[in-house]
Amino acid sequence: MKPRILIVEDEPGIADTLQYALRTDGFDPVWCATGEEALSRFAAQTPALVILDVGLPDINGFELFKRLHEIADVPVVFLTARNDEIDRVVGLELGADDYVPKPFSPRELVARVRSVLRRTAKPAPGTVAAPSATPIQVDDGRRQIRFYGRPLELSRYEYGLLKTLASRPGHVFSRDTLLERVWDDPGESLDRTVDAHVKTLRAKMKLVAPELDPIRTHRGTGYALAEDLPPALPV
Incomplete structure (x- = not known):
């Protein structure tokens, strides 16, 4: 159809x-x-x-x-x-x-x-999606995120930020939205709090893939996870 x-x-x-x-x-x-x-x-x-x-x-x-x-x-x-x-x-x-x-x-x-x-796109009901290599894998049970197969050592808020960004690659999340979704009391936090955590998160991801820029800044708007990340790092 x-x-x-x-x-x-x-x-x-x-x-x-x-x-x-x-x-x-x-x-x-x-x-x-x-x-x-x-x-x-x-x-x-x-x-x-x-x-x-x-x-x-x-x-x-x-x-x-x-x-x-x-x-x-x-x-x-x-x-x-x-x-x-x-x-x-x-x-x-x-x-x-x-x-x-x-x-x-x-x-x-x-x-x-x-x-x-x-x-x-979502898999059709009753079908099982074939396994595929993805750059970011979120394990909620272990509260762990792997980036190209390597587990990242993340703080509580870094974990929440990356999980949120990874839920919709390419989607721009405003700082206010990230504060509301990740922080316990967003009213007590500032936009600079998000910026600081994104900075440390980028640094940790750079240790795995120095040549990539996985988190994109949209000036005046917020942050988005890059949609064009390769499924695997070159050997």
Whole structure:
């Protein structure tokens, strides 16, 4: 079956362009012009991915994102005419998988959709994923993380940081989000606390793979685990 893509966009011209580009590339696009229609369609049949315009006439796109995720956890690509950094930060903090400002290239957007679907793909029910080499292996039972097969000597907070980053490679986690997820009392900690722990975490990972830069800094936003880490280190 063709992957179903739900487009939530109130401008017919943009929606037509998106539908054509997606259909030509093997997807099954479904268009909704309002948030309420999107909620109805989403509940009736869960799509593989949602392309969501922030500026809808009836519901704010960020609010609609939250309501959709109450129904099902589906990847979302935000689409907006606004290019303010704060909008991008809010979208990423909510958990969006990508963010594309208008005007955009339809071919680039389709490529991003494919990239997000690959990144978020889950094994089909009843199947067992084949074992594969991964650069980061998290063992929650032992509270241990291996980097290219070597166990890292991590503090409690370093463990929490790397576990969080490794849960979604490529996703940018803001400092506030990392504080909330990792620290017991985030209100008593500062952004500099995250920066300091990321620095020591990088140093420990560099001991294993000096040539790699596994944790990427996104200025004004936060941190992300690199998506392009090789599955194994060269011999």
